[in-house]
Amino acid sequence: MTDDEEREALGETMRRFGRGVIGLAKASFRLDRSTETQAEARMAICKTCPSGLYKNGRCDRSQGGCGCFLSAKWRIASERCPKGHW
């Protein structure tokens, strides 16, 4: 991996981390929190992911997923499945 590729990968990681932190903070303050029914529906879809990307609680980035920790993502109302499944 070249230096530019490493910098780009680090930048993308930091951007995703930042979005995750902001999303969790909003959910913690109940500003953007999904309902329990919505979170459970999302969980059911992910656990039988039509794209086969559910892997150890994450959406498998190496296969084109978002790389998110899904238990947190399900609880943030404005989050979306990168493949449009929910």
Ligand code: SF4
């Ligand atoms: S977020 Fe979408 S693509 Fe990722 S595991 Fe869940 S259903 Fe699959």
